[in-house]
Amino acid sequence: MYNLKKKRKMKRLVWVLVVVFSVTTVYAQDDQGYKDGEWVLSGVTGVNLSQTAMTNWSAGGENSVAGNAYLNGSLLRKSGNWLWQNALVLDYGLSQNKSDGTRKTNDNINFTTQLGYSTNNKWFYTLMGDFKTQFARGYKYPDRENYISTFMAPAYANLSLGMEFRPKANYSIYLSPVSGKMTFVSDKTLSDSGAFGVDPGKRFKAEFGAYLKARAEQAVMENVNLVTTLDFFTPYSDQLGNIDVNWDVLISMKVNKFLSATLNTTLKYDNDVKTVDGEGNRKGAKVQFKEVLGVGIAYHF
Template sequence: MSRDTTATASKDTTNTDSMLIYWTEKNTFGMNLSEVAFVNWNSGGNNSVSALFYANFQRDFEKDLTIWKNSATMRYGINAQEGREIRKTEDELRLSSSFGFRKDSTSNWYYSGKFSFNTQFSNGYKYPDTEVPISQFMAPGYTFLGAGTEFSHPEEELTVYLSPITFKSTFVLDQKLANEGMFGVEPAVTDELGNIIKEGENLRTEFGFLVTSDFSKEVFDNVALNNQLSLYSDYLNKFGNIDVDWQLNVNMKVNDFVKANVGSHIRYDDDVKFKEDTNGDGKLETSGPRVQLKQMLGVGVVYEF
């Protein structure tokens, strides 16, 4: 891991005080590739190529008893297989910022405020149907804004954030999806013939309790474990019904530029409905929420500075 720490000294216009500012920054660019090709292969198979591109930017500021952490993450993956269209395998845009202040230099607890935003870059489809998108940029889009307290372990890379005051906003800016009531927004009001009397809402707001945890540790030489967990429950709508977002990743370093990783991502949100053809008529019907699971395995080139 490379870290670039810059110290800059500056004086105010009265020349009576000096301020020392410490910034820590990290930039990561990576690409994972996998390819399979067949020529006269007796067992059969389709030629295919998969690629995952990702980038992460971190900017952290610390001065005296104050800390400010910022990050931006982008991921996009595609798969091209002989005989079918290119399909998306990964799509994420995530921004986060947290500000904390502690009473003294010996305390591990910070008074903290957090903001996060996440959405996707391009349309999502229920393959092989690529005519009707089931998700788009800002459909959905999520923001969290809250205040609480955060524990930061002085030796381990462990943080736990507790926020009893968190506002969650869900954006569905595609009107067709909003009219269907996707991602928890109020659906359109229709008459007996299905004509729309009132368009569906594009925004859903919630007020609830948020708990997040981030833990990193080098478990073996050049093998690092990262665990991220987020739990959210709305006070006003089915309190105790918890939205779960849990990522577990193991990163293995081959050398400074080649790394391998294996991970899993589990989500559950009671407001996220699923579409599938349940009766074989070629049309997608909307069904209830389900546990979402994604498993990842990749080897690729990473550049950090």
């Protein structure tokens, strides 16, 4: 049994390393730089809308409307041997039709700040902190009575000390052997049920482990930009080798001066977040995936 578990952990670790290698190979070739003493601001923000209207439509269907607002940006400044970077991701979306009413389709708050010191402009001794949560309550539709998440339930914070490799302003890989992951479940109903890995009745869980983060911004081709962030965490405990994964990808495609199409995907795996079947029974953790495709107004900066 021990060998079987060990093999599963090793396979998962190999998969993670393959993903990291793929990402770093793609983005290491970019030649964008930054100048000492200047702020570098980059990113994209916009609103995507979709609408369907029907009148006496023989094939069936109903009127619907959906919208999503988003921001994905970074701000950094290099001063001498010091480098300070901040990254912010905000997403919120809703859809509405007669049968289902109003439903939330997207909800994300993600902020990262880090301070690094270097002697060669590429390797930085870095202190990093990040925070993740959501804006509003989430439901397992069609159940609208019992919410399964809300603002600060869950919320994740990570404070770590490590080394960052940053050959260019828009590409970095950070590795920390000294990282603390904190899980917050501020809602009493959810904490009492032991949601998101906290002990029932507790609203906080702390883990100590290793952390890796990769981020890249790339002009894939003319009018097509990509921003991706990849996070890994494994605790120094009996769960060592169970790797929490969070991979965000935003592809923005400029149609003309005003219109843009965006593709936003998120892949997650957290061993502490158990799935629930249709009868309310808790099952094991599973890979989570979300994809949002939209057309709307976007501003690149």
